Amino acid sequence: MHVLIVEDEKSLASELEHFLTKEHYRCDVASTGNEASEKIAVNRYDFILLDLGLPDYNGLDLLREAKELEHQPAIIILTARGAVEDRIEGLSLGADDYLPKPFSLLELQVRMQAIMRRKFNVKSSVLNLHGLEIDSSARRVNFKDTEVSLTKKEFDLLHYLLLHKNRILTRLQLTEHIWGNILEDDYDSNYIDVHIKNLRKKLGAYIPSDWLETVRGVGYRLTA
Amino acid sequence: MRLQTKLTLFSAVSKVLILLLLIFLLPFLISRVALHNTDKRLLTKKEQVFDIIQRQGIDSFVGTGSDEMYGSYNLLKEEFISIEPIDTSQIDNRIENSYRDVEGEILEYRVLSLAFEVEGGTYLLEIGRSLATIRETSDTMQRYASYFLVAVVLITVFIDLAFVRILLRPLRLILRRLQRIGHPDSFRPNPLPTTTSDFVYLNNTINNMMMQIQEAFLKEKEFIGNVSHELLTPVSILQTRLENLLNDPALPEEMLEKLVESQRTLHRLKSIVHALLLISRIENEQYLRNEEVSVKSLVSDVAEEIEERLEIKRLTLDKSLTDDITWKGTYSLLFTMLFNVVNNAIKYNRPGGAITIEGRNTSNGFKLDVKDTGVGIPEEQLPNIFNRFKRLHAPDGESHGLGLPIVETVARFHKIQLSVSSEVGKGTCFSFLFPV
Numbered sequence: 146m147h148v149l150i151v152e153d154e155k156s157l158a159s160e161l162e163h164f165l166t167k168e169h170y171r172c173d174v175a176s177t178g179n180e181a182s183e184k185i186a187v188n189r190y191d192f193i194l195l196d197l198g199l200p201d202y203n204g205l206d207l208l209r210e211a212k213e214l215e216h217q218p219a220i221i222i223l224t225a226r227g228a229v230e231d232r233i234e235g236l237s238l239g240a241d242d243y244l245p246k247p248f249s250l251l252e253l254q255v256r257m258q259a260i261m262r263r264k265f266n267v268k269s270s271v272l273n274l275h276g277l278e279i280d281s282s283a284r285r286v287n288f289k290d291t292e293v294s295l296t297k298k299e300f301d302l303l304h305y306l307l308l309h310k311n312r313i314l315t316r317l318q319l320t321e322h323i324w325g326n327i328l329e330d331d332y333d334s335n336y337i338d339v340h341i342k343n344l345r346k347k348l349g350a351y352i353p354s355d356w357l358e359t360v361r362g363v364g365y366r367l368t369a
Numbered sequence: 370m371r372l373q374t375k376l377t378l379f380s381a382v383s384k385v386l387i388l389l390l391l392i393f394l395l396p397f398l399i400s401r402v403a404l405h406n407t408d409k410r411l412l413t414k415k416e417q418v419f420d421i422i423q424r425q426g427i428d429s430f431v432g433t434g435s436d437e438m439y440g441s442y443n444l445l446k447e448e449f450i451s452i453e454p455i456d457t458s459q460i461d462n463r464i465e466n467s468y469r470d471v472e473g474e475i476l477e478y479r480v481l482s483l484a485f486e487v488e489g490g491t492y493l494l495e496i497g498r499s500l501a502t503i504r505e506t507s508d509t510m511q512r513y514a515s516y517f518l519v520a521v522v523l524i525t526v527f528i529d530l531a532f533v534r535i536l537l538r539p540l541r542l543i544l545r546r547l548q549r550i551g552h553p554d555s556f557r558p559n560p561l562p563t564t565t566s567d568f569v570y571l572n573n574t575i576n577n578m579m580m581q582i583q584e585a586f587l588k589e590k591e592f593i594g595n596v597s598h599e600l601l602t603p604v605s606i607l608q609t610r611l612e613n614l615l616n617d618p619a620l621p622e623e624m625l626e627k628l629v630e631s632q633r634t635l636h637r638l639k640s641i642v643h644a645l646l647l648i649s650r651i652e653n654e655q656y657l658r659n660e661e662v663s664v665k666s667l668v669s670d671v672a673e674e675i676e677e678r679l680e681i682k683r684l685t686l687d688k689s690l691t692d693d694i695t696w697k698g699t700y701s702l703l704f705t706m707l708f709n710v711v712n713n714a715i716k717y718n719r720p721g722g723a724i725t726i727e728g729r730n731t732s733n734g735f736k737l738d739v740k741d742t743g744v745g746i747p748e749e750q751l752p753n754i755f756n757r758f759k760r761l762h763a764p765d766g767e768s769h770g771l772g773l774p775i776v777e778t779v780a781r782f783h784k785i786q787l788s789v790s791s792e793v794g795k796g797t798c799f800s801f802l803f804p805v
């Protein structure tokens with residue numbers, strides 16, 4: 146997957162590049178609109194991560210240019226402006242997703258995977274965990290022929306852990322994913338622990354309990 | 370009362386007062402005029418009599434005998450003339466009302482009495498005019514004058530009414546334009562078609578002020594945009610950097626814990642910025658209130674969202690909404706508003722406590738109460754709970770306390786009346802009134 150990062154803030158661009166490269170994406174960085182405009186005309190990108198607030202270019206113009214490309218790259222808008230009409234305009238111009246800054250890299254990755262599934266027809270939406278089948282489009286978990294009943298939040302949590310397997314996820318990252326759209330200053334990490342406990346209890350009937358490791362003082366890691 | 374009504378009423382009342390005054394004074398005035406005319410007529414008659422005496426001599430009136438007198442009445446006894454010889458001692462010249470016995474009938478006359486000397490004799494001339502006749506004339510005059518006055522008052526009141534309407538038309542236009550303004554953004558400056566300079570001045574002043582407000586709103590919007598960019602970009606960099614670091618397998622464990630702490634601190638900063646931006650955006654009217662939100666389903670959505678929190682804290686939620694109301698607004702904001710209040714009720718509740726959400730129609734509108742059985746808020750703190758950055762009953766000491774200011778801002782934005790009552794140790798009740 147070839148990704149173009151359009152971001153005038155150099156440190157942010159390099160963090161994005163670092164993360165995506167580790168996740169096996171091939172990355173290019175453009176820090177001005179002109180540079181980005183040239184790059185999208187020459188190369189064939191699968192993803193364009195687009196910051197709308199560019200110093201030399203109207204980000205929405207760049208979005209229009211990208212939409213005219215024949216191979217239809219997926220476009221995710223990353224912006225700190227976040228005015229309501231910006232969001233509406235970005236999505237109505239055909240961006241595939243919209244992520245207000247500051248965002249979590251893990252969240253970005255989840256969105257990119259969802260777009261890949263949708264846009265590039267990656268059929269396999271079923272993930273496997275020690276014999277558990279987690280169907281992310283039907284939002285169902287099965288063990289052989291039995292369905293494991295999870296609440297909406299438990300499913301989201303399991304899915305998120307699975308998408309980021311072998312990586313330490315802090316309680317805050319998990320909280321932000323589960324309660325993402327809700328503004329809360331003093332989140333209670335206790336809630337996540339309780340959800341994890343329930344999840345462990347429910348899955349414990351089917352798979353060995355070592356699927357999830359507790360990293361003391363930090364968070365959790367799913368090993369598979 | 371409208372200015373036009375007041376002006377018309379004032380002109381009508383003042384005219385009626387003048388009319389009453391005139392009607393009250395009219396009999397007196399008219400009788401004065403009538404008397405004055407009568408006196409003038411009597412004097413003219415006197416001159417005529419003297420003319421005749423000069424031409425024909427006094428003898429033609431009173432023969433030679435010294436005690437003979439002349440008297441003449443017209444047919445209906447409206448007027449009389451008499452000349453009689455008198456002694457010089459009786460000279461008495463005046464005009465006055467007096468009674469006369471005319472052929473057995475007592476009548477009141479206006480009488481001119483004048484003594485004069487002619488051909489060596491002294492005579493008294495009396496010319497009289499019946500007062501009944503005078504009064505009759507003056508009554509007629511009075512009646513017509515009254516009709517005329519009433520007509521004049523009516524006509525002028527109607528003319529005033531029409532004129533005031535025309536005169537105040539620009540003011541009505543200004544008022545209509547002001548009523549149409551929902552938001553400074555929707556204001557367009559318009560010239561006013563009038564020659565009244567006061568209204569032109571008023572209109573120009575309003576236009577100027579509205580343009581200034583509009584400009585301030587736009588500037589604030591731009592400012593909010595810039596602030597979000599300036600504040601959120603560094604936060605963004607830090608957040609991604611922390612995440613990359615957390616994923617570094619070479620990192621020692623104790624560093625990991627420090628990073629988690631930093632992430633938490635950064636999260637706090639992030640939510641403060643978000644909360645402030647949210648409040649600013651609402652106050653800058655950047656949200657459309659164009660969704661039909663059912664309060665009943667809003668309550669269900671919030672209840673679903675907090676279901677697990679209730680279980681964890683072993684709280685019970687009791688929903689009793691006997692009625693429902695659909696409110697025009699922004700769903701996400703209304704959700705945040707109710708969520709914050711319910712979440713507060715969870716946060717400050719005692720373990721095993723209860724939360725009650727009640728909704729019903731009242732005479733003032735739809736009332737939604739969120740009650741908890743928590744620690745309560747001391748009375749002296751109640752007026753401050755919606756103040757930004759007032760640290761109140763936050764047991765964790767970490768809360769920046771912007772949850773309730775957001776509730777208040779969203780409620781105000783949606784014209785929902787918010788009130789709170791609390792009893793320390795018993796619980797708190799937040800009430801939302803959706804007015805009819």
